[in-house]
Amino acid sequence: MLKSKHSHKLKRVNLGTKTEYIVYKCFRPGCTTYFARPIVVGVSALCWACGKDFTFAVRNLEQVKAKCRKCTGRRDRTEDVEKIDIASDNILKQLGLKHE
Ligand SMILES: [Zn+2]
Ligand SMILES: [Zn+2]
Numbered sequence: 001m002l003k004s005k006h007s008h009k010l011k012r013v014n015l016g017t018k019t020e021y022i023v024y025k026c027f028r029p030g031c032t033t034y035f036a037r038p039i040v041v042g043v044s045a046l047c048w049a050c051g052k053d054f055t056f057a058v059r060n061l062e063q064v065k066a067k068c069r070k071c072t073g074r075r076d077r078t079e080d081v082e083k084i085d086i087a088s089d090n091i092l093k094q095l096g097l098k099h100e
């Protein structure tokens with residue numbers, strides 16, 4: 001059998017019965033690989049929308065079908081920027097460099 005490294009087409013599935021047990025399973029034909037939540041981040045994944053490779057990120061954890069940044073939209077990015085701005089604002093206040 002061919003065991004080439006491929007980008008896994010990951011889908012979020014719940015393997016648990018009484019308690020939730022989330023894993024990210026590859027849906028490529030013949031592939032039985034799946035990843036538990038903490039180790040899936042950083043895995044080479046295949047976008048369900050455009051079919052291109054991308055690196056599975058924290059923001060993909062809540063998606064049922066993992067999609068790349070392009071297909072998810074740019075909202076994450078602006079949110080990240082806002083958070084950074086607020087953080088640096090607080091730092092400036094703490095240092096006494098910025099006054100209300
Ligand atoms: Zn796979
Ligand atoms: Zn995509």
